[in-house]
Amino acid sequence: MNNIIIYIALALMMLTLIAGLIRFIKGPSIVDRVVAFDSMTITSLVVIGVIALLSNRAIYFDVAVVYGFLSFLGVIIVAKYIQGGL
Amino acid sequence: MTYVKILGEVFLLMGAFSLFVASVGLLRMPDVYNRVQTGTKASTLGAIMSFIGIGLMAVDHWDENNWLGRIIVLIIFILLTNPVSSHVLMRAAYVMKIPLSKLTVVDKLKEDIELKVLEEPKDE
Numbered sequence: 001m002n003n004i005i006i007y008i009a010l011a012l013m014m015l016t017l018i019a020g021l022i023r024f025i026k027g028p029s030i031v032d033r034v035v036a037f038d039s040m041t042i043t044s045l046v047v048i049g050v051i052a053l054l055s056n057r058a059i060y061f062d063v064a065v066v067y068g069f070l071s072f073l074g075v076i077i078v079a080k081y082i083q084g085g086l
Numbered sequence: 087m088t089y090v091k092i093l094g095e096v097f098l099l100m101g102a103f104s105l106f107v108a109s110v111g112l113l114r115m116p117d118v119y120n121r122v123q124t125g126t127k128a129s130t131l132g133a134i135m136s137f138i139g140i141g142l143m144a145v146d147h148w149d150e151n152n153w154l155g156r157i158i159v160l161i162i163f164i165l166l167t168n169p170v171s172s173h174v175l176m177r178a179a180y181v182m183k184i185p186l187s188k189l190t191v192v193d194k195l196k197e198d199i200e201l202k203v204l205e206e207p208k209d210e
Contacts, residue, residue, distance in 0.1 A: 005099060038125070039112060042129045046105065046133055
């Protein structure tokens with residue numbers, strides 16, 4: 001009974017990733033693509049957390065923290081480059 | 087113990103549903119600014135609720151490996167960094183002069199620039 005609800009949540013997250021990928025491909029401007037990338041990254045953080053729960057390893061949360069930090073840094077740098085300040 | 091697990095399942099499902107609603111808004115909103123707003127705010131809520139659910143479902147492992155500490159650090163990190171990236175992206179879009187949607191009713195920043203209360207944000 002536990003695993004069924006976890007798999008339903010994982011299926012919803014996969015639909016979220018597919019929708020973000022569609023917006024990433026056809027977005028008319030750069031900002032759309034960056035936002036789609038950001039949303040997909042946050043969903044990937046939650047997927048990493050669910051995998052850590054399924055396999056009983058707490059070390060994966062450290063991977064999630066480093067991944068989120070790199071994504072945040074990438075968004076800041078791309079926004080600064082769009083403004084022309086870099 | 088089982089009640090805590092059931093509560094965690096409810097939180098995880100609500101968080102996943104909130105992430106899904108954020109992606110639907112990312113597909114259907116008419117404007118860049120609306121997409122930034124819905125894609126960042128609802129994603130933050132969904133991620134935080136999902137991590138609370140994961141932390142409640144791992145009730146058997148709270149003693150070992152510092153599960154709760156890592157999850158709390160992750161939640162605080164998401165809560166700090168996500169609105170910052172949203173604001174920076176909005177400012178970059180406004181500097182790029184991406185046009186607003188035709189359904190827009192009011193643009194306070196443009197009014198303030200015309201009244202010379204604020205300066206126009208520009209390249210540095």
